[in-house]
Amino acid sequence: MKHVPDPNLPVELDGGRLRRDGVQCVLDPGDEFGVEAGLRLVEEHGGEVTLVSMGPPAAAEAIKRGLSMGAHRGLLISDDALAGADALATATVLAAALGGRDFDLIIAGVESTDGYTGTMPSTLAELLGLPQLTFATSLSVTGSSVRVDRQSPDGYQVVECPLPALVTVTAGVNEPRYPSFKGIMAAKKKPMEELALGDLAVELDVRQKVVQVTQAEERRAGQVVAADGDTAGRIADLLAEAKVI
Amino acid sequence: MVDFDLSEEQVEFQMVVRGFVDDVIRPHAERWDAEGELPMDAVKQMAGLGLFGLPFPEAYGGSGADLLTLCIAIEEIARIDSSLAITLEAAVGLGAMPIYRFGTEEQRRRWLPPLAAGDALAGYGLTEPGGGSDAAATRTTAKLDGDEWVINGSKSFITNSGTPITSLVTITAVTRDGDRGKEISSIIVPSDTPGFEVGGGYRKMGWHHSDTHELAFNDCRVPQENLLGELGGGFSNFLSILDDGRIAISALAVGLAQGCVDESIKYAHEREAFGRPIGEYQAVAFKIADMATKTELARTAYHKAAWLKAGGRPYKAQAAMAKLYSSEVAVEAAREAVQIHGGYGYIEEFPVCRHYRDAKILEIGEGTSEIMRILIARELGLQPR
Ligand SMILES: Cc1cc2nc3c(=O)[nH]c(=O)nc-3n(C[C@H](O)[C@H](O)[C@H](O)COP(=O)(O)OP(=O)(O)OC[C@H]3O[C@@H](n4cnc5c(N)ncnc54)[C@H](O)[C@@H]3O)c2cc1C
Numbered sequence: 286m287k288h289v290p291d292p293n294l295p296v297e298l299d300g301g302r303l304r305r306d307g308v309q310c311v312l313d314p315g316d317e318f319g320v321e322a323g324l325r326l327v328e329e330h331g332g333e334v335t336l337v338s339m340g341p342p343a344a345a346e347a348i349k350r351g352l353s354m355g356a357h358r359g360l361l362i363s364d365d366a367l368a369g370a371d372a373l374a375t376a377t378v379l380a381a382a383l384g385g386r387d388f389d390l391i392i393a394g395v396e397s398t399d400g401y402t403g404t405m406p407s408t409l410a411e412l413l414g415l416p417q418l419t420f421a422t423s424l425s426v427t428g429s430s431v432r433v434d435r436q437s438p439d440g441y442q443v444v445e446c447p448l449p450a451l452v453t454v455t456a457g458v459n460e461p462r463y464p465s466f467k468g469i470m471a472a473k474k475k476p477m478e479e480l481a482l483g484d485l486a487v488e489l490d491v492r493q494k495v496v497q498v499t500q501a502e503e504r505r506a507g508q509v510v511a512a513d514g515d516t517a518g519r520i521a522d523l524l525a526e527a528k529v530i
Numbered sequence: 531m532v533d534f535d536l537s538e539e540q541v542e543f544q545m546v547v548r549g550f551v552d553d554v555i556r557p558h559a560e561r562w563d564a565e566g567e568l569p570m571d572a573v574k575q576m577a578g579l580g581l582f583g584l585p586f587p588e589a590y591g592g593s594g595a596d597l598l599t600l601c602i603a604i605e606e607i608a609r610i611d612s613s614l615a616i617t618l619e620a621a622v623g624l625g626a627m628p629i630y631r632f633g634t635e636e637q638r639r640r641w642l643p644p645l646a647a648g649d650a651l652a653g654y655g656l657t658e659p660g661g662g663s664d665a666a667a668t669r670t671t672a673k674l675d676g677d678e679w680v681i682n683g684s685k686s687f688i689t690n691s692g693t694p695i696t697s698l699v700t701i702t703a704v705t706r707d708g709d710r711g712k713e714i715s716s717i718i719v720p721s722d723t724p725g726f727e728v729g730g731g732y733r734k735m736g737w738h739h740s741d742t743h744e745l746a747f748n749d750c751r752v753p754q755e756n757l758l759g760e761l762g763g764g765f766s767n768f769l770s771i772l773d774d775g776r777i778a779i780s781a782l783a784v785g786l787a788q789g790c791v792d793e794s795i796k797y798a799h800e801r802e803a804f805g806r807p808i809g810e811y812q813a814v815a816f817k818i819a820d821m822a823t824k825t826e827l828a829r830t831a832y833h834k835a836a837w838l839k840a841g842g843r844p845y846k847a848q849a850a851m852a853k854l855y856s857s858e859v860a861v862e863a864a865r866e867a868v869q870i871h872g873g874y875g876y877i878e879e880f881p882v883c884r885h886y887r888d889a890k891i892l893e894i895g896e897g898t899s900e901i902m903r904i905l906i907a908r909e910l911g912l913q914p915r
Pocket of ligand 1: 653688
């Protein structure tokens, strides 16, 4: 899970990167679905949810939000040398941190709300040698296998694989709960493990460089079709022009 | 050293409630107000956050938080939706709190857990058609017949008394009236008791989707053990309940006033007149500066009253001052916010229109401004009539 600048606020750029200092950061809304999915599985089958994040020390706040929702423990990997790590470097570090541990399922969001590469989870699964089920719109575990409805452009596929595995969940997978006051108080006492790069046996080779970042073009005002005799026909033409139909 | 900081957990909780209100309440507040019915789905979602159990111990399904934490939630909700804020305030402060404060262990175990979970709501019936401020003038009677109380009389304006999940109303009734003086006690009346009738709602100026009813008791019989607190203790019990209620109503008023400040700042940036945003005119900017100043002071007042209470110190006067001041600030802020919005302030699509209607009751409910001034004056050693 990731601590990201609040996506409801305007984006601020600092060279090729998002500005993070002094900007209100939150648990990535996409990751809230992952936390919720984990909590529901554990409520059904037992076990524990461990929240894992690589990020600056402030990323502990994102973990804390998940702990307040009900997760059991946190693991934060934080090191100055990791600033600016790309998706491959992130996956490499996470794989090193998770490699020796005992788990049944890794749940991640499809992509982060700040970087949007969407490549980290798949890379992590490859590095750990795990089967991966991506774009889950629903998720269930029976016995020693996990099954998901996998969103596709024209519907969904039902796919299943043995555990341990990695699943990425979409925003439609559930309705994440809000932390209660009791949850917030309980989170204070939950274990949080912190690791630095030196604690992991990894060689980092960051090769990706952000060459340029530009603001997206502002959305232009819509087109108003005045109601007259053939409004429907003209709207249909416009939709055809935009290749929607 | 004076310390104005909330605890880290309170700040976190405040952010959670603010996010919840923005996502779940804000988009529907206007429609709920127009429909005029308590939105049970929203109540259920508020319950999911644990809001209805905040100040009760975990043993009864609560969160073990303090009054200030409850007030923070009430303030956040009231920035957007006063009806739901009063639903929470009345459910916890008037409905469940008397049972917790004055109930026997058995009464607590029986009634409190569903209330703390928000699966049930309770009301507190003090006001009668003949008067609210003069609570000692209660006319409703309860006479012991064998091992049952037989209740006769009526109550007015009782919040949360007729929702689909209302489990009980605690009422005040005269249990003895003779040479040795009048004795008022509190009695728990479960919702489905024969002889207890919930009237239709009122057409209110504001608080449209808060649940308010007139109640009638005609030979309504409840078991003797439904007496809440000591026989004859009803009067002093509700007076102490109302002290806390006033801090909570103050939080509600501060929320409403803050909502008016927020909307006014936004509008002052957007709206242009004579070629510039209206916020660039001193007449508008100074109005907002005054509104914000008074809102901040009102917040400080209720925080202080809650702080005194938490420290086990006397807080009666400060609670009354906070309630008096913040309710008058809320009414003023709402009036000025409508003024700043011009004609649009008179139109329901703009939240300040609803805030204006919702504000007035704050100067009336849980003790009118006049009664607050009497209480404060008495604390100062004066005996105004
Ligand atoms: C929407 C709504 C919800 C409510 N919810 C509840 C509830 O859940 N439970 C409940 O018990 N009640 C509830 N009430 C009732 C509310 O608390 C009373 O309306 C309030 O206390 C005032 O009582 P009253 O209406 O009888 O006014 P009155 O007592 O008749 O007062 C009329 C006027 O005379 C003034 N006045 C009275 N006595 C004096 C005095 N000695 N000196 C100077 N001025 C005086 C008052 O300040 C007021 O201006 C609710 C009311 C409303 C409108």
